[in-house]
Amino acid sequence: MDTAASENEVRLRKGTSLNERLVLAGIAAILCLIALPGLAHLANDQWLGIAALFALLFGCLLLSAALFDRNVVWIITSGEILIGEQRPFGKLHRRLIRDDEIAGMRLRKSIGKSVEFALVVETESGDTLTSPPLPDVTQVQKTTLQVAWLLQLPAPELAENPLDAANPRIRLGKPISSKRIRAYRALVVLFACSLSLPFVYALWSGKLSTLGIAVWSLGAIMAFVLIRHLYRTSAFWIVRDGAIRFERLSLKGTIETDTVSDDDVERIDIESGGRRGSHYVIAIRLRTGRKIRSPVLVGKEQTRAVRAEIARRLALNPSDVG
Structure with a gap:
């Protein structure tokens, strides 16, 4: 796309x-x-x-x-939309829609594996046509306004998009609220009680065995790994010109905050974001050697677009972008 x-x-x-x-x-x-x-x-x-x-x-x-599976292309030029559809072994079907045939246009936001934006066009004949997804999640407002200008239509109401380059700040992840802190602390207490009570009872009754110690140790390791995973996935980034503010839920259940400027950044890369092949994270390596990973993004094209926007706001050289 x-x-x-x-x-x-x-x-x-x-x-x-x-x-x-x-x-x-x-x-x-x-x-x-x-x-x-x-x-x-x-x-x-x-x-x-x-x-x-x-x-x-x-x-x-x-x-x-x-x-x-069919391939669809919309070519939007001044005053018209040319729609082409074709299956691998089928004929190319074309449809031309002039601007005077369009009754209205709106922007649709869909949330599935990733956040996508598409244009929904309603014609005077009553047809409702949905475009392919807009290609760059950071340029949704610009693309939408450009399409409205080409078709001489009123600009549609824009959907909320925290990754749009038109925003003074772009946001990655979810803000850390007091509710998440309480839930995190409750989870830690639940894990501690679940692991400790059987061990304390076995120790008190004199029935503690090597197998019991091994099982308890394995449970403690699993609990630590899960809590560590929650810590890593609780990141929230606020990116503005020249700096990035990081917020993260600490292992103690409090909010850790940090801010780095463009001078602190050595390199910005894209890394795998987990077991799923479509999940990626943006990894920022600081000049101190520390590496900071972003919240998970879905889709390599979306991740590349967000990385390019972060690099632009930090005024990084192309050689510093992996």
Whole structure:
């Protein structure tokens, strides 16, 4: 997805590239080949046959997505919208909508795996058309106003977007409230009681064993890892020109705050944000050697856009951006 460089044209795209389709088709073919021999066990009501059947159905769904998912492009120029739709082995369908056919336009915000913004156009004939997602989550206001200007329409009401470059400050993550602090402290107390009571009872009754100590130790490690994870995911960033303010829930259940200026930043990179392949974080390395990671962002394109906006506000050199 991208927008044209010209101010007289906006392009919005949605679809799957050829490489992505080939990967999906390859995975589907492998699943089907693995599942077919297992179907012989289905007649005997064995679990292997049932698992093979589900694998075959899942492979067929992936293959259908690779073969029949359509690509959509909107080309918005002065006074008109050209919409093109095409499936991999189908004809290209075009539709031209002039500005005098448009009854209204609004901006829609959807929250799924990631926050996306799209334009909803209503025609005089009663049709409602939804555009592909706007390509850059940090430029939603600029793109929306540009489209309204090209189509000679009133600017639609803008949805709240904490990542928009038009904001004096962009915000990543959720502000740390007193409710989150109370919930964090209650969770720590619950973990402490859950782990300590059985251990204290076993010690008091003289039934403490090596196995009991091992189980208690494992539970303590798991509790520490979970609390540490909550600490790492509680970050809240406020980015303004020349500085970033960080807020984080400390291990003691209080709010830690810190501010770094553009002179403190050595490099800014993108790193994996967890087990899911679509999750990323922005990692800022300070000149002191300390590394600060952002709240999790979904989608590499969105993460790159946010990183570029942070780098712009910090006035970093291109060589400092990974």
